[in-house]
Amino acid sequence: MNPKGDLNARDNTELRLKYASGYHAPVLWHAVIQGLVTDLDGVYVDGTLGGGGHTAALLDVLSPNGTVIAIDQDDEAIREASERLSTDVSSRRLTILKGNFADMRVLLSNQGIEKVDGILLDLGVSSHQLDEASRGFSHRMTGPLDMRMDQDQPMSADNVVNEWEERDLMMAFFQLGEEPKARRIARAIVAARPLRSTEALADLVRDAAPRGAESKTLARVFQAIRIVVNQELEVLDTALESAVGLLATGGRIAVISYHSLEDRRAKRFFRSGNLEGEIKKDFFGHPISPWIDLTRKPISADEEELKQNPRSRSARLRIAERKEDRKTDRKTPQ
Numbered sequence: 001m002n003p004k005g006d007l008n009a010r011d012n013t014e015l016r017l018k019y020a021s022g023y024h025a026p027v028l029w030h031a032v033i034q035g036l037v038t039d040l041d042g043v044y045v046d047g048t049l050g051g052g053g054h055t056a057a058l059l060d061v062l063s064p065n066g067t068v069i070a071i072d073q074d075d076e077a078i079r080e081a082s083e084r085l086s087t088d089v090s091s092r093r094l095t096i097l098k099g100n101f102a103d104m105r106v107l108l109s110n111q112g113i114e115k116v117d118g119i120l121l122d123l124g125v126s127s128h129q130l131d132e133a134s135r136g137f138s139h140r141m142t143g144p145l146d147m148r149m150d151q152d153q154p155m156s157a158d159n160v161v162n163e164w165e166e167r168d169l170m171m172a173f174f175q176l177g178e179e180p181k182a183r184r185i186a187r188a189i190v191a192a193r194p195l196r197s198t199e200a201l202a203d204l205v206r207d208a209a210p211r212g213a214e215s216k217t218l219a220r221v222f223q224a225i226r227i228v229v230n231q232e233l234e235v236l237d238t239a240l241e242s243a244v245g246l247l248a249t250g251g252r253i254a255v256i257s258y259h260s261l262e263d264r265r266a267k268r269f270f271r272s273g274n275l276e277g278e279i280k281k282d283f284f285g286h287p288i289s290p291w292i293d294l295t296r297k298p299i300s301a302d303e304e305e306l307k308q309n310p311r312s313r314s315a316r317l318r319i320a321e322r323k324e325d326r327k328t329d330r331k332t333p334q
């Protein structure tokens, strides 16, 4: 897991501060850079640009020939990171693209790029999105029921909360929020419609939650709605599958997830090479997978990082390397 650069010689704290963009310190950045960078002259994709913290760290470590293509679906993130990293954009070491990482193959192909050396996905919402009341992600602030990362997309949290069938809401809370009182909360929402703000929804969920479990229930319900609005699991599945074709042999993918539904997907995919997690074997009994799983156990934040950035508490990093395709990986003898 060692890149060619001498990263360990650097002073961690100084670098950590340098890469913090003022609103989003890049989570687990040191482990990401160490695990992801295998070629200092390579081409890297940051599928979740956000505040640009990981992109900045990558650019700092790569040689002047190394390049980064950074993608985000949020116009605000694109605008702010483009300003922050304008020197690298001007020198063409960095290309910033608006879009969904699920579409990265097409986005890259439009730039004339068919293979890359590394892909980073730092999933979920940024601190900036969470802290901005008008984006409607937080149950701690009053804002519209929005929760769209891509503000050009038509479906918002308002549509889900006010238009979905009770049964579908219940299933979403249960499956995507792992909320034990899913039925009770879905019923309460339907009875109280229309709900027009995060505050109205939060008050209702708090009233419907078992006493003492209000905060956890709020977090789970808001998480479920956010995942639905942004189709977070579907886009992750698509991105994982397209990474197989995009990565050059020996290239790596790093995924930072913040809840078990995402982490489970990355874990299964890196172990088995398919979304079902089914380990297939060739004629000779060798497991068939395009990956070498480099993190049997996910990497999480150490004490020092937790102190500086409490939001890193739930972060889990997994890294896998693209194996060379063997003939037996493609075909089983008849």
Ligand SMILES: C[S@@+](CC[C@H](N)C(=O)[O-])C[C@H]1O[C@@H](n2cnc3c(N)ncnc32)[C@H](O)[C@@H]1O
Residues within 6 Å of the ligand: 021, 024, 025, 026, 027, 047, 048, 049, 050, 051, 052, 053, 054, 055, 071, 072, 073, 074, 077, 099, 100, 101, 102, 122, 123, 124, 125, 126, 127, 149, 235
């Ligand atoms: C956790 S933040 C990334 C922070 C970033 N690594 C940094 O160091 O500042 C996630 C960012 O990814 C974006 N994002 C999430 N899912 C996305 C997707 N499917 N396609 C494109 N961008 C996405 C969000 O809009 C947000 O800006």
